[in-house]
Amino acid sequence: MGASLGRVETQRVVLFTAERPLTLDSGATLGPVEVAFETYGTLDEDRANAVFVCHALTGDAHAAGHHDDPSRKGWWDTIIGPGRPLDTDRLFVVCANLLGGCQGTTGPSSIDPATGRPYGLRFPLMTVRDLVRVHRALTAHLGIERPLAAIGGSLGGMQVLQWALDAPDELGAALIICASSRLSAQNIAFSAVARESIMGDPDFRGGDYYGNGSAPDRGLSVARMLAHITYLSEESMRRKFGRRIQDADVPRFGFDVDFQVESYLQYQGAAFLKRFDANSYLYLSRVMDYFDAFADPAVTTRALERTATRFLVMSFDSDWRFDTSHSREIVRTLAAHGAQVTFREIESPYGHDSFLLQVPEYHRTVAGFLDRAFRERSR
Amino acid sequence: MGASLGRVETQRVVLFTAERPLTLDSGATLGPVEVAFETYGTLDEDRANAVFVCHALTGDAHAAGHHDDPSRKGWWDTIIGPGRPLDTDRLFVVCANLLGGCQGTTGPSSIDPATGRPYGLRFPLMTVRDLVRVHRALTAHLGIERPLAAIGGSLGGMQVLQWALDAPDELGAALIICASSRLSAQNIAFSAVARESIMGDPDFRGGDYYGNGSAPDRGLSVARMLAHITYLSEESMRRKFGRRIQDADVPRFGFDVDFQVESYLQYQGAAFLKRFDANSYLYLSRVMDYFDAFADPAVTTRALERTATRFLVMSFDSDWRFDTSHSREIVRTLAAHGAQVTFREIESPYGHDSFLLQVPEYHRTVAGFLDRAFRERSR
Numbered sequence: 001m002g003a004s005l006g007r008v009e010t011q012r013v014v015l016f017t018a019e020r021p022l023t024l025d026s027g028a029t030l031g032p033v034e035v036a037f038e039t040y041g042t043l044d045e046d047r048a049n050a051v052f053v054c055h056a057l058t059g060d061a062h063a064a065g066h067h068d069d070p071s072r073k074g075w076w077d078t079i080i081g082p083g084r085p086l087d088t089d090r091l092f093v094v095c096a097n098l099l100g101g102c103q104g105t106t107g108p109s110s111i112d113p114a115t116g117r118p119y120g121l122r123f124p125l126m127t128v129r130d131l132v133r134v135h136r137a138l139t140a141h142l143g144i145e146r147p148l149a150a151i152g153g154s155l156g157g158m159q160v161l162q163w164a165l166d167a168p169d170e171l172g173a174a175l176i177i178c179a180s181s182r183l184s185a186q187n188i189a190f191s192a193v194a195r196e197s198i199m200g201d202p203d204f205r206g207g208d209y210y211g212n213g214s215a216p217d218r219g220l221s222v223a224r225m226l227a228h229i230t231y232l233s234e235e236s237m238r239r240k241f242g243r244r245i246q247d248a249d250v251p252r253f254g255f256d257v258d259f260q261v262e263s264y265l266q267y268q269g270a271a272f273l274k275r276f277d278a279n280s281y282l283y284l285s286r287v288m289d290y291f292d293a294f295a296d297p298a299v300t301t302r303a304l305e306r307t308a309t310r311f312l313v314m315s316f317d318s319d320w321r322f323d324t325s326h327s328r329e330i331v332r333t334l335a336a337h338g339a340q341v342t343f344r345e346i347e348s349p350y351g352h353d354s355f356l357l358q359v360p361e362y363h364r365t366v367a368g369f370l371d372r373a374f375r376e377r378s379r
Numbered sequence: 380m381g382a383s384l385g386r387v388e389t390q391r392v393v394l395f396t397a398e399r400p401l402t403l404d405s406g407a408t409l410g411p412v413e414v415a416f417e418t419y420g421t422l423d424e425d426r427a428n429a430v431f432v433c434h435a436l437t438g439d440a441h442a443a444g445h446h447d448d449p450s451r452k453g454w455w456d457t458i459i460g461p462g463r464p465l466d467t468d469r470l471f472v473v474c475a476n477l478l479g480g481c482q483g484t485t486g487p488s489s490i491d492p493a494t495g496r497p498y499g500l501r502f503p504l505m506t507v508r509d510l511v512r513v514h515r516a517l518t519a520h521l522g523i524e525r526p527l528a529a530i531g532g533s534l535g536g537m538q539v540l541q542w543a544l545d546a547p548d549e550l551g552a553a554l555i556i557c558a559s560s561r562l563s564a565q566n567i568a569f570s571a572v573a574r575e576s577i578m579g580d581p582d583f584r585g586g587d588y589y590g591n592g593s594a595p596d597r598g599l600s601v602a603r604m605l606a607h608i609t610y611l612s613e614e615s616m617r618r619k620f621g622r623r624i625q626d627a628d629v630p631r632f633g634f635d636v637d638f639q640v641e642s643y644l645q646y647q648g649a650a651f652l653k654r655f656d657a658n659s660y661l662y663l664s665r666v667m668d669y670f671d672a673f674a675d676p677a678v679t680t681r682a683l684e685r686t687a688t689r690f691l692v693m694s695f696d697s698d699w700r701f702d703t704s705h706s707r708e709i710v711r712t713l714a715a716h717g718a719q720v721t722f723r724e725i726e727s728p729y730g731h732d733s734f735l736l737q738v739p740e741y742h743r744t745v746a747g748f749l750d751r752a753f754r755e756r757s758r
Contacts, residue, residue, distance in 0.1 A: 184616070189604075193605050196645070197601045222572060229565065232565075243671070251669060255661060
C-alpha cells in the first residue's frame with residue numbers, strides 16, 4: 001500500500017553545547033549533544049503537519065526511504081511514504097536517533113570533552129523523560145511548536161507516553177504501540193540477563209573497550225539472540241522454523257548449529273554487532289527498566305486533567321514481550337483521568353515484532369487515527 | 380503431609396565396564412559407566428513395589444531425606460517419604476543421577492580411560508533412550524524386573540515416556556509431568572542461547588577447562604539465569620519480586636543489581652556454579668533438543684498397541700516452558716494408539732517449577748494414581 005520514498009539523507013544538528021548543556025533528570029549535565037535525524041515530506045506553512053517517530057531500543061534515525069543502496073530500506077519504511085499510513089504527501093515526518101544511542105546522536109560511544117576519550121560508563125544515566133527532552137529540542141529547532149502526533153512502538157511508545165505527560169498541550173495525538181508504562185519483573189529479568197552477558201564478557205573492560213581492537217561481541221551477541229526470542233511469538237517461531245534442520249534433512253547431532261532456529265539467532269546476533277554499541281545497549285535497556293510513567297499520581301493527574309492530546313493505544317495479541325495487559329494498564333490510567341483514549345488489540349501472529357511489519361488492520365488503524373488528527377488540525 | 384526421611388546415603392555402582400561397555404544410539408560405546416543412586420523404603424519380597432524417579436536437567440540422585448546437614452533436603456523431598464505421595468512406608472523409591480550428569484554418574488567431567496583426562500567434548504552425544512538404558516541397567520542390578528512406576532518432571536518426564544515406549548511390558552505406571560514429546564522452536568531457541576553463552580566464554584577452551592583453575596563460569600551463570608526465567612511464570616515473578624528494589628526503598632539508578640529480581644537471578648546463577656559442570660549442561664540440553672519421542676510412527680504403534688502401562692500425564696496451567704499443549708500432544712498420541720491415559724492440567728501459579736513444589740492438587744493426583752497402581756499390582 002502506497003509507495004516507498006526515494007533517497008533520503010541523515011542530518012545532524014548540535015542542540016546543546018558545553019555552554020548551554022542539557023540537564024538530565026539525574027541532575028547531570030551533558031554537552032555537546034548532537035542529534036542525527038531524518039525528515040520525510042514537507043512541513044506546511046502552519047507547521048501543523050509534523051509527525052514525530054520515536055524509535056525502539058535498537059532503532060535509528062533512518063526510518064524510511066534508502067541511503068546509498070535502494071534495496072536497503074529504513075526500519076519503518078512500510079508505514080512511512082506517499083500514500084502510506086504516515087502519508088508523506090501531506091505529513092512532515094521526523095525521526096531522530098535517541099539520546100544515548102550509537103547511530104549519530106550523542107551516547108556512551110561519543111567523545112567526552114572532559115577527557116578526549118569515549119564516555120563509556122562515565123556517560124550519565126538517563127530517563128525516558130531525558131530522551132523526550134532532546135526530541136522536543138529538535139522539534140523546537142525545526143520550528144514545530146505543536147506536533148500533529150508522536151508515534152512509536154515498544155520503547156518508542158514509552159517515549160510518546162512520557163511526551164504526552166510532560167507537555168500536555170503539545171501533541172495533537174499520541175500513538176502508543178505495544179509499549180508499557182512500566183516493565184514487569186519478567187521484563188526486567190530478561191534485561192538483567194542481557195546486561196550480565198555483556199558486562200561479564202572479559203572484553204567489556206568496564207565499558208572502556210573502544211579502540212582496543214576488541215569489544216564485548218560475544219556478550220552483546222548473546223544479549224541480542226535472547227532479545228530476539230522475546231520479539232517473536234512462539235507461534236511465529238513454529239511457523240518460521242519449527243524443528244527444521246539447517247541445510248540438511250537429518251540432524252547432524254552435535255553442538256554446532258543444526259536447527260534452523262539456531263542458525264537464525266546466530267545470524268541475528270552476529271549482524272547486530274556491526275551496527276550497535278554494547279554500552280548503548282546497557283544504557284537504553286536500563287532506561288526501560290526504570291521507566292514508571294504513572295509513578296507519581298499527582299503528576300499524572302496534573303498532566304492528564306488538562307490534556308488535549310488524543311491517545312491511540314495498540315497491542316498485538318501474540319506479543320509476549322509487552323503483552324496486552326501492559327497496554328490495558330496504560331489505557332486504564334489514561335481513561336481514569338478523563339483523557340480521550342482509543343484502545344485496539346490487533347490480531348497478529350508475529351509477536352512483539354508485529355509493530356515493524358505490514359499487518360493490515362494495524363496499518364489501517366494508524367492511518368485512520370492520523371487522518372482524523374490531520375483533518376481536525378487543519379480546519 | 381507425611382514426614383521427611385532421615386539421613387540417607389548416595390550409593391555408587393559400576394554398571395558397564397570397558398570390557399562390557401554401554402552401546403549408545405549413536406553407535407559409540409562407553410565404559411566404565413558408574414551410576415550414583417539413592418533408594419528410600421524397602422524393596423518387598425515380590426520386588427513389585429519399586430518406583431523409579433527420573434530427574435530433570437540439573438537434578439541429581441539425592442531426591443529425598445538429607446545427607447550431613449538435616450536442614451538441606453533432597454530436591455523432591457516434599458513428595459517422597461513416609462505418608463507422602465511416593466510413600467516410603469510401602470514403596471521402594473530409586474533415584475539415579477543420569478548419564479552425562481556431574482553428580483556421581485559418568486559424564487563429560489569423568490576421566491576418559493583412553494586418555495587419562497576428563498572427556499570434555501570427546502564424551503559421546505546421547506539420546507533420552509541412552510539415559511533410559513542406564514536406568515534399566517540399574518533396576519536390573521537391583522533385581523527389579525518390572526518397576527511399579529517411573530515418574531519424572533520435565534526432562535525426567537521425557538525419560539519416563541521413552542522408557543514406556545522402549546519397554547512396553549516393563550512399567551506398571553508412567554507418570555509424565557510437565558514434559559514434552561519434542562521441543563518447540565522457542566524451547567530450542569532458549570537452549571541455543573544458553574549454549575552460545577557457555578561455549579562463547581573464553582574460559583570454555585573447547586570444553587577442556589578442567590584443572591585449569593578457571594571454568595566458563597560467566598557463561599554458565601548467564602545460561603542458568605536465563606533458564607530460571609523460563610522456570611517461573613510471569614505471575615509468580617510478579618508476586619515474588621514485582622518491581623521491588625533490593626535492600627532499599629528507592630532505586631540506586633545504575634548498572635549494579637538494583638531490582639530484587641536481578642538479585643535473585645544473580646544468586647541463582649552463582650549458586651549453580653558450585654554444583655554443576657558446564658559440559659554436562661551442554662550435553663543434557665542437547666539431549667532435550669533432539670528428543671522426538673514419536674518421530675517414527677511404526678515404532679510408536681508397535682510399542683503402544685501392546686503396552687500394559689497406565690499413563691498419567693500432567694501439566695501446570697502457568698507453565699510456559701512446556702505449556703499444556705506439550706502434554707496434550709503426548710496424551711493425543713498415546714490415546715490414539717489405545718494406551719490407557721489419564722490427563723490432568725493442574726492450576727498452579729508457579730510455572731514450570733510447580734513440579735518441584737508442594738501443590739496440593741498435584742500431590743493428591745500423584746498419590747491417588749500410585750495408590751491404585753500399588754493396590755492392583757499387589758493383588
